[in-house]
Amino acid sequence: MSEPLLRVRDLVVEFPTRRGILTAVDKVSFDIAPGEVLGVVGESGAGKSLTGAAIINLLEPPGRIGGGEVILQGQRIDNLPMEKVRKIRGSRIGMVFQDPLTSLNPLYTIGRQLTETIQTHMKLSDADALARAIELLTEVGIPAPETRIESYPHQFSGGMRQRVVIALALAANPVLVIADEPTTALDVSVQAQIIRLLKKMCAEHGAAVMLITHDMGVIAETADRVAVMYAGRIAEIGPVREVIKHARHPYTEGLMASIPSLGHDSERLQQIEGSMPRLTAIPDGCAFHPRCPKAFDRCMKERPELIDAETTRAACWLYDKAEAAT
């Protein structure tokens, strides 16, 4: 593989509380190649959004980075002072959040928000910035952008607002876009439009995407590779087709089987017993072992790291060479 665009190594996100430190993201490592779409899936509380927020240093206090490195294009960015991080946000890393109503300022016209972002990161005159804003709105499919640019966010529908947010994220030609549940607040028919648009826009602007979602369907359609998170760790990471069709980790396997599908009939859905552990009570060894049908002694004591499991990498002792030998 070519030099990765983003390298995350042993990232830890923790919350100090009165009863001790809670580790919400526990030594997560992954790479994103230039132009690649990496999907990050997991159930609520798995730490997927915190991972995204930690990369751009947007953790809500008291949450903090407890260790590890984030390297963007060879430059370490997790320990930079706030001023420098702000320069990176928007210019090199763009962001798309779940709720387009809260990520746009309701008091400013979208034109002003776009030109402000453009002029913060690029040296352009007012007229040029405005022209670029209109060009971006045209690209994201806003009808009559010359007049709509004077509108306020509340005058747009949910799908149109998310289009504006995508235009904002790409305004300064970032190399990476972090999209956190970009379609969750939208209806299915609009969701498909936005996913298509996000993918097209990022491909045209040459930006890589870190797509955080709980929806496997969205990942299946969009991502090149996917990381499945469970209880703050990556359970499995690999090419999207492999992970979806031939999941190696028992959690991924259970997760895939529990999703009702349009393609085939089944009397019962396969279910994973129990629920994800709370942060205060993450079990020893593999965090998934109490729910795992294939758990054995070692899973209760030792924590597995990511191990090569044929075409993917899975954090599961089943794929340990030493285990296979015995």
Added chain:
Amino acid sequence: MSQPELLEVQGLTRYFDVSKPLLNRVVERVPRQYLRAVHDVNFSIGAGETFALVGESGCGKSTVARMVAGLIPPSKGAIRFDGIDRAAARSSAEERKLRRRFQMIFQDPFASLNPRWRVDRIISEPIRAFGLAADAQEIEHRVGELLKLVKLDPADGAKFPHEFSGGQRQRIAIARALSNRPEFIICDEPTSALDVSVQAQILNLMRDLQDEFGLTYLFISHNLAVVRHMATRIGVMYLGKLCEVAPSHELFSDPRHPYTRMLLDAVPDIDMTGRARTPVKGEVPNPINPPSGCAFHPRCPHAFDRCRSEEPLLEIVGERHGASCHAVAEGRI
């Protein structure tokens, strides 16, 4: 199917008054304004069936559920349960008897359980309200039974809702819904607040309970895959109107209404079959000012003049299969 119809809904219509305050209306000379949330909806549900209503947000599916549950009265139309007209039975002993045969499960298990009540009190409330148990001991026994039924520990009755996860809370809500032994349960998006692995547990539980007690469900959801898994028959709603009703397998194998086709096309392809998806155009229009004629015509690839002027009616296109579309009725698609 030869099942007797348990629930019959005829010409169900609901308007909401969204007018400005009186002074504004007088000063600005604007008339009252109404939002047509549900318009002329007809369907029937046989005993033991699961009838699902699907549609995007704002299509009126939850409003239908709330009218059927009796939480809000319809503006027009009739709801008949087991042959008894709900409007006629209102505020009488009849109504009380009818109420006992209904229950409802809501979307958000964080909002639907009183955080200051212990679980046993939450679950036993319907038993007390309907006077279904003789003494406290019987209530306690019944609550323990219900908790076991939804795969929780009878000892959990002494806890408060915040001590449970989302999935467990939804189980408590289901136990509460079953406590007065209803025949008919209205489920309004029962799993959309839950994670997929937990969703599978709840859906399986709901099906097991249906088999065990012969329950009839009215199932509201926006998720087509969930609906396909649960429902025997499905109604698709768009802007307050029912645009297609069909047996579950038929709706997925042979969808007739262009909106149904569009919805099916919009579902992400998790099986990665490489199925080509036609991109959907536009968004749901504002229900305060719906398009003339067929409400779907501005987004419909098959729309022609008649669609813009004349509202289509639900017409039979197959066995228990109806669609409200001029193009389908004329045999164009």
